[in-house]
Amino acid sequence: xxxxxxxxxxxxxxxxxxxxxxxxxxxxxxxxxxxxxxxxxxxxxxxxxxxxxxxxxxxxxxxxxxxxxxxxxxxxxxxxxxxxxxxxxxxxxxxxxxxxxxxxxxxxxxxxxxxxxxxxxxxxxxxxxxxxxxxxxxxxxxxxxxxxxxxxxxxxxxxxxxxxxxxxxxxxxxxxxxxxxxxxxxxxxxxxxxxxxxxxxxxxxxxxxxxxxxxxxxxxxxxxxxxxxxxxxxxxxxxxxxxxxxxxxxxxxxxxxxxxxxxxxxxxxxxxxxxxxxxxxxxxxxxxxxxxxxxxxxxxxxxxxxxxxxxxxxxxxxxxxxxxxxxxxxxxxxxxxxxxxxxxxxxxxxxxxxxxxxxxxxxxxxxxxxxxxxxxxxxxxxxxxxxxxxxxxxxxxxxxxxxxxxxxxxxxxxxxxxxxxxxxxxxxxxxxxxxxxxxxxxxxxxxxxxxxxxxxxxxxxxx
Ligand code: SF4
Numbered sequence: 001x002x003x004x005x006x007x008x009x010x011x012x013x014x015x016x017x018x019x020x021x022x023x024x025x026x027x028x029x030x031x032x033x034x035x036x037x038x039x040x041x042x043x044x045x046x047x048x049x050x051x052x053x054x055x056x057x058x059x060x061x062x063x064x065x066x067x068x069x070x071x072x073x074x075x076x077x078x079x080x081x082x083x084x085x086x087x088x089x090x091x092x093x094x095x096x097x098x099x100x101x102x103x104x105x106x107x108x109x110x111x112x113x114x115x116x117x118x119x120x121x122x123x124x125x126x127x128x129x130x131x132x133x134x135x136x137x138x139x140x141x142x143x144x145x146x147x148x149x150x151x152x153x154x155x156x157x158x159x160x161x162x163x164x165x166x167x168x169x170x171x172x173x174x175x176x177x178x179x180x181x182x183x184x185x186x187x188x189x190x191x192x193x194x195x196x197x198x199x200x201x202x203x204x205x206x207x208x209x210x211x212x213x214x215x216x217x218x219x220x221x222x223x224x225x226x227x228x229x230x231x232x233x234x235x236x237x238x239x240x241x242x243x244x245x246x247x248x249x250x251x252x253x254x255x256x257x258x259x260x261x262x263x264x265x266x267x268x269x270x271x272x273x274x275x276x277x278x279x280x281x282x283x284x285x286x287x288x289x290x291x292x293x294x295x296x297x298x299x300x301x302x303x304x305x306x307x308x309x310x311x312x313x314x315x316x317x318x319x320x321x322x323x324x325x326x327x328x329x330x331x332x333x334x335x336x337x338x339x340x341x342x343x344x345x346x347x348x349x350x351x352x353x354x355x356x357x358x359x360x361x362x363x364x365x366x367x368x369x370x371x372x373x374x375x376x377x378x379x380x381x382x383x384x385x386x387x388x389x390x391x392x393x394x395x396x397x398x399x400x401x402x403x404x405x406x407x408x409x410x411x412x413x414x415x416x417x418x419x420x421x422x423x424x425x426x427x428x429x430x431x432x433x434x435x436x437x438x439x440x441x442x443x444x445x446x447x448x449x450x451x452x453x454x455x456x457x458x459x460x461x462x463x
Pocket of ligand 1: 162163164165170171172175176177229230231
């Protein structure tokens with residue numbers, strides 16, 4: 001993948017130009033956007049100190065700019081799920097970044113002067129922390145399946161690791177779910193390669209996570225889980241999509257106290273949503289992926305044929321009546337509106353289009369989330385068309401607009417009731433929509449740096 005604008009100018013100069021151009025945007029957001037749009041790499045020294053950290057799960061998509069087969073140091077079983085950048089030359093407040101490997105990136109995590117740091121073109125920019133793995137990451141079932149391959153970071157449960165939308169006429173064009181499952185299996189480095197996760201295993205790991213959160217802080221917050229996976233067009237093991245996912249919802253929801261269950265599937269009509277609610281589902285997210293109707297039909301052809309844009313949007317609004325305000329948060333693949341050859345050609349058109357979608361959805365109580373597009377090499381759209389990095393301006397302007405619309409409609413603050421202590425305060429790792437709010441509204445507790453440090457693996461004084 002060509003990284004045209006990644007190598008021409010020292011990255012700090014690019015960043016500082018953007019800090020000047022958008023003085024009202026948090027600097028942390030600008031850096032994080034760039035880390036997600038260009039990826040990052042780890043030196044041997046930085047890889048050597050990942051021991052004990054939360055390992056990358058490859059939970060759904062690969063979120064890498066490089067195939068696993070090209071990772072010659074077994075990075076896929078060593079790099080952290082995410083890392084926190086903080087401090088450094090710009091005095092950054094902490095933000096969490098999903099690990100997205102790219103050997104061509106100017107951003108490299110390294111150990112310099114016995115400290116874990118982020119560098120750009122060799123210059124140290126900030127400090128780095130790896131989040132410590134929860135206790136349950138050490139456990140395995142008698143058949144060898146690791147608990148954390150059943151539920152990642154105490155939250156994320158991909159119960160079906162394939163998608164029945166298949167081939168260019170159905171599969172979402174940015175998605176590498178089927179390919180990612182295949183590369184995990186071929187690597188032979190994962191203990192779980194079956195496409196469907198055992199219901200009893202999922203329930204047992206959820207219980208273990210419940211026990212850990214009880215020991216950790218006596219359930220001071222409810223415990224959230226996200227159940228997700230590929231589309232089931234007809235049946236899977238004799239079950240329809242709703243029968244299949246419904247079983248997991250019930251098993252996780254009723255296994256212990258104060259559980260909040262999120263489910264991601266295709267959009268559903270109100271009657272089916274009400275049925276999900278009746279079996280214990282708390283929150284439903286039908287990921288629209290892109291707002292523009294023409295682009296939706298190109299980018300998500302399976303969804304367009306099976307459900308259609310109009311139904312999808314209507315059923316998102318209906319979901320708010322069933323699950324309540326703040327409980328309907330569809331994902332958009334942020335930046336995909338500029339994918340070529342059919343995406344918008346200018347930042348203005350792309351920002352205007354998606355901003356219109358944010359305004360419409362938020363006005364109806366739907367809270368769109370923005371997972372930044374990673375340009376995975378084996379997704380259809382990257383394999384078949386050159387995809388240069390989406391301009392930084394696009395992300396900054398869109399996240400600023402989202403923040404302003406969020407404020408206008410007085411929507412709730414992002415809430416992460418999770419096992420991971422730092423994740424309760426920091427924005428999600430795969431996008432900057434939550435960071436923008438946290439940083440502008442100053443929601444961090446005063447001891448946020450201590451909280452992050454306490455839950456990190458050793459990050460300095462390396463011999
Ligand atoms: S519905 Fe689309 S994004 Fe979701 S798993 Fe299937 S192909 Fe991927």
